[in-house]
Amino acid sequence: MSAVAVADVLPGQIALVTPVDPIYRGGYARVRVDLSSSSVQFDDLSFAIAEGPHVATISPSRDETFDLAKPEIMLLAGPFPGVFSLEAKDSSGGVVARAPFAITNQWLEPDGPPMAFTGANPLYASGGNWGALFNGVWPFEFSYGPKAVTGARRVALIFVNTTDSMLPAGTDTLYRDALVNGVTGADGVTRSVSAFYDEVSLGQLNISPAGESIVTLPKAWSAYTQPVNTDLRVRFDARDELIADAMWLAQNDIDFTDVDIAVFVVASPSGGAPVMPGGPQQFTWPIASGGTYQLNQPQPTFAPWFWWWKSLPWVVMPAEWQTLDSRRVFATLSHEIGHTIGMTDLYNDPRDIGGWDLMSQEGGLPGLSLPHRQVLGWIEPDWLRKYNFLIENPVDEEVVLRASELLVGGPTPGQLAGLVIEVANGWRYYFEYRSRQNAVPGSDPGPTQ
Template sequence: MNTIKEVFHAGGVFRPKTAEVTPGSMGLNCHESGADGRLFSAANLLFVFALVLMTSCVPTEALPEIEPGTVTLEAPEEAMYVGSYARVPVLIGIQDVGFDDLSFRVAEGAHGGVVSDSRDRTFDPQQPHTMLIAGPRPGEYTLEAVQESTGDVVGEASFKVTVRSAGGSRGPSFVTQASGPGPVVGSAWGGGPSGLQNVGTNLSTGQQNIALIFVDTEDQRFTSDDDELDEFRTRWQEHMTDGFTMPDGTVRSVRRYVQEASLNRADVTMEMFGPYQLDGNWDEVGAGAGLGAHAQAAITTADDDINYNQFNSVLIVSQSVGAVDDTTASFAWPRATLGRGAWWTTSDGNVTLGAMQMPNDWTERDGRQLYATTMHELGHNFGLPDLYTPEVSGRNPGHWDIMHADRRIPNFTLPNRLRLGWTDEDWVRGYNFANLGTDVDETISLRRPSSGNPGSGNFVGAEIRITDGLNYYFEFRNRDDTQIADLQLPSNRRILGTDARSDPFVPPFARPAILRLPQFPGSVGAVLGEGQAYRETDNTSPIYPVEFEATALNIQDNSADLRIRYGVNDKPDPSIRPWGAPPWQTPDIEVRNERNANNPEWFNVPWQGNPNTVIAKVKNNGMLDAPGVQVDFYVKNYNIGSVPESYLGSDIQDIDPGETVEFSTNWVPPSDGHYCIVVRIPLYTRPGEPPVTEMTELNNIAQSNYDRFISPTASPATRRITSVEVSNPYDLPTRVYVGLDQNNPYYRTYLEHRWLDLDANETTEVEVMMEFTGSLPPIGVKDRPTHKLEEPNRVSIQSLIVDPYDANGHVMHRLGGAELDVVTGLSTRIEEFGFRDGGFGGVVITSEGDPVPGGTVILTITTKGSQDEDPEVTNARGEVQNGQFHIPVQRREGDVQAYFVPRQGYGDATSEVVSLP
C-alpha cells in the first residue's frame, strides 16, 4: 500500500563522441580514445595493445573478439518471452564508426520487437549496449545495426521470441507503452456522515465481453472428432450465454445470472475461439505453469484471430491431462485474476483483461455446473475477493454469497452489489450512529434484491455505520422462482445481517471482507426470521448501557420490515483512512518539506537528505472526547506489499468529537532510497471511571507509497531506474504476481518480473524502469492523443499473492502497490555555484547552454554537530531570474548544496557540495 511519486524527465537525442576499444582476446577491460573521439580502427590494435600494457588495467574475464569491419550484436541465446526486454552488448570493429553513429531495428517489424534508444545508469560508453524489447509474436527475428550516414546494415544477430515459461523462481520481464485505466483498490472509504460506503468501488456495468479460448498442450490434445468438439462448444455456449434448462425447469447461464443480479445494468456476451494447440507441455504453457503464464500462452496463440481490445475478459478452457477417475491427472483448477489490472502482450498492443481458467471437463471432475463456477470466477475479474477464507467460525457468508460458494448459486450480498454498482445508493437506508445525538427507534420496509427499485419509502437494505470502513448491512432474501440466484438459499424469507470491512487488508488476513454478524447472548445471530432479533449490548458507556437491536417483523414473500433501535453512542473513535484515491495514497498522510512548500507537483513526496515533517490527520469519529491519543510513525522502503519497517517517532494530542487534528514527527530520510510512510494509532482507551475503549481499531492504520521522477530531456533520452520491494508475509512459500498500469502512451515502463516465487517470509526487490519515448508505440494505438505529450505519466505497480494455505491455489489476495509520476523536461545543470556577497549563488542553464527563465533554488546547509549529536540540516530558498540566483545565508560553515526546483518543461538539477570552514 504505497505511493511513490518520482518525476522522470526523458527525451531527446544526445550523441556524445565517446571512444570505445575492447581488446577481444587480451582478457583486459581497458578503453582509450583517439584524438578525434572515435573508435580505434582494427589497423591500430597493435598500438592499442602496447598502450594497454603501459596502463594499470585490471585483468577481467576475456571479452568476445571484435571482427574487423563489422558490428557484432550479442543478442540473447535463450528465447525471449513475449513482451520482455534484454540489454544487447554492441561490439564495433569498423574504422571511424562509433556507437553514436549507429541505429538499431528489428528487420521484421514491431511484431518481432522494437529497440529503445534511451540510456540508463547501466550504460557504459566503453562497453555499450542497446535495449531490445521482444514483440508479441513468437518466432525467429533479426536485430540489425544500421550505419546512419550510409543507411547500410553493418551488423545483425538473430533472436527468438517464445511464449514458453522458462520456469524457475522468477518470471519473465515485461514492458508496456500502452495506456489504460488504473487498478480499482481500496476506495470504499470516505462516505461521510450523509453517504453510504462501498458504493461503486468495483463498478461493473454495461457490456461484459468474454473471449473463450479452447487450448490444449503437448501432453494431451483435444479430440479431432468434429462432432465431439461441437458438443463442447454447444455446452459452453449454453452455459455462458444462450442458457440451458435444468431439471427444475429453470433456464440458466452466466449471462442470465448477470442480467438478473445487476437488474439489467450489466450484460454478458461471449465469443469462442479454437481449440488451439499450445507449443509446450503442461508445465511450460499449461495450467501447471501458473495462471499468468498459461493465460499469456493462450492469448498469444490465438492472437491472429482475436482483437483483444474488444473484450473485457478471457476465459481459457483447457484440455485436462488424464482420465476423470485418475487421481494423478492434471487439470486446470478454476482460477481468475483479481480485477483487470494485468497487461497482456498482444498484436493489438498491451491490453487490460481479466483472465479466468477452467477445465473443459469441470462438471465431470467436480460436480459443479460450468456456469456457476465461471460466474464465481467472473466475480474475481470484477475485483471481488473470495469470502470462504480465512475461515471465521460460524461467520463466513456460505451460500448467501456466490463469492463464498457457487454450488447453490446464491446472489451477491448487499455490500458486494453496492460495490458492483448493481444497487442504487438511495435504495439503502443509511445510519451513522457515531454522529447521532439522540436514540434511534425506526422501522423500515425491505424488498428482496430481485425487486429492483423498491419504491418510495421502501429500501432493499440498510447500512449501519460502525465507523469509517466498518459497516453492518441488513437485507431481505427469499427465493424467487423466476430467478436463477437464491433458488437454494440456506433458509427462505430471512433478513440477513453482514459485517463488511472496507479495504485495505494486510496479509496474512484474519478475516475476509464480508462476514455474517456474530451471535451474542440473547441474539439469534445474523439470519433473522419472523420476530427474531440481532442484539449487541455495550456496557462500557460512561452514561448507560448502549444496545443495538435489529428485529425482523412482518415477513412476506416479497418484503419484510426491519426495526432498528440504538442508544446514543458515547465512545471515542480516533481514526485514519488507508489508501484509496489515488490508489496507493491516503488523504490523511502528508509529507511536507521545503521542496514541496510552494511546488504542488511535489506534494507528499519525501525529499531525501533534507528535513521533512510527516503529518497524520486523525479524526475522532466518536461522540466522546479523546484525550491523550498516541500516533506512531514508521517508514519502510518503497514497496508493493508487506516489507519490514522502522520506527520514526510518536506524537500525543487530544481530539474533540468530530475534530480532525494533525499529528507530526520530523524526519531526514537517507539520500539513497525511496520510502513509504506508515501511521498507526494504538488501540485507544479513554482514561476515567469506567475507562472507555474506542469503537474499533480497524481504522487505525494508513500507508502512503508515492514518488515522483524527473528524467531530463537530453540526447540520448534518459531511462530512469528504481526498484520496489515485495515480501511474502506467510510462513509458507508462495507466488506473487506483479502488474502495472500507466496512463500515457508516450512513455514506456519496464518491469523486471511478471511473477516471483518467494520462500516463507522472503523479501526481494523488483526493478522498475521508465522512459519518455516522445512518440506513440508502433502497434496498438488507434488515435493520436497529442495532449498527452504535456501530461505526466502516472504508473501504478501492484501485487497479488496466492494464499499458500489454499490447497488448490485458487485464492489470491491484493498484497499492495505503489505509485509514481513520471514527467519529462529539458535537462538543466547548476554552474558557478559558490559563496559570495553574503550568500550562495550560481547559474542554472539547460543542456544547450541557455539560461532557464525561472524556477526556485533551495540550499541544503548541513552543519556537523558535536560527537554525540546528529548533524543539523537547514534550508534556504531563492528564486531564479534569467538563470541567475543568489540566496543570503547567515552561517558560513558546513556543507552547502543547491537544488533547482524547475518550472514545467524543465528538469531539476543538483549542484556540487561546497564545504565552508
C-alpha cells in the same frame, strides 16, 4: 534453445554485446554498444533487425541509467522464436556491426520473464474499499476498486486441446449454453452467466459473447499445469504460458480488440482421471486472474513494429468440470467471472456468510450480498438507511425492506433496499431482505429466508 554465437565485429571496431541466453517472446534485453575501439559517436549510429521489424525492434528511449560513455540500447523481442541479427548502421546506412540474438517461447527460470509492452497495463481491482460515514475525505459513497461495473462485458470462449489431451464432444455447446444461451433445470428456470448478472446488477451489467476458437497447444498438458500444492507463483507462471500460447493461436479466429474477458476451457488428460488408482485427479482447477499478452492480429497501424499487447482478465476452466465436480458450469463460471469484475473469494474469511453470496458458495447459484452489489455500483446510496450513532440516537424506528430480488427500478416508496450501521471507520453491519423468486436464475436467497 542453446546460447547464440558471439557477435561479428565488422570493420570500424564496433561491437554489439547481445545476450547469450534467448529472450522470451515479448520480452526485452539490454544490448551494450562497445565503441572503445572506434572513433564513431553513438548518436551517429542507428540500429535495426536484419530480418525486419516483425521479429524484433529497438526502443529509442533512454532511461535515467543511460550513460553516453557506456551506451546501451533496449532490444524488444517480437513473437516469433528463432535466431536473428541485430545490426548497427552508420550515417551512410552502411552496416558497421552485427550480432545474433535468440527469441524463445519457453521460459524455464523460476523468476520472470521480463516483458515489454506499450499502452496501459491495468490492475484488476479486487474487493473494493468502502468510504465511511465518519470520514470527510473518503465519504460513504466513495470506493476504491471495482465500483460502477456497468455496460457490456464481452467474453471470448477459447477451447484448448494439448498434444496429449482432447476436448470431449459437446464441450463448446456446454460452455456456450452456460455463458449466454441458458440451461433449463428441473424447476423450469433457465440459468446462465448472462442471466445471472443481468438479474443481480438490476440490468446494468450485460455479459455477451465475443467469439470462439478451438486451439491445440504445442506442448503436453503437464507443461501448462502444476500440482495444487506447488508454489502459487510457479502455478501461475505455468498458467500464464497456457494463456499466452492459446491467445496467440486463437487470434486467427477472434479479434481480441473487442474482448473484455477471455475464458479458456482446457481439456484434461484421460478426462481428468488419476494416473494411478486413488491418486489425485488431473484437471485444471477453475481460476481467474489477468495479464498482458503479445498478439499480431489484427495488424497494428499505430506502431513501427508488427505486434501489439492485449491486457485483459481471464478465467481458466476444465472442460470436464461437471463430471469432476457436483457444481454446474454456469454456477462456477459465474463465480470466476465475478473475480474479473473485482470480487474476491469470501470462503476463507472468518466472517464467511456461506451460501448467501455467490463468492462464498456458488453451487446453488445464490445472489450477491448487499455489500457486493453496493461496491459494484448497482445499489444507489439513497436506497439505504445509514445509521451513524455518533450524531443520532434513533429509538423504535420502523423500516420496511424490499426484497433484494425485487429492486429493479429501486425500492417502492416507503421501502428501502437495506440498512447500514457504521460501527467504526469502514466497519459496518449490513441488513437486507432476501426472498426466493420463481423463474429467476440467481434468486436462491441462501440457507434460509
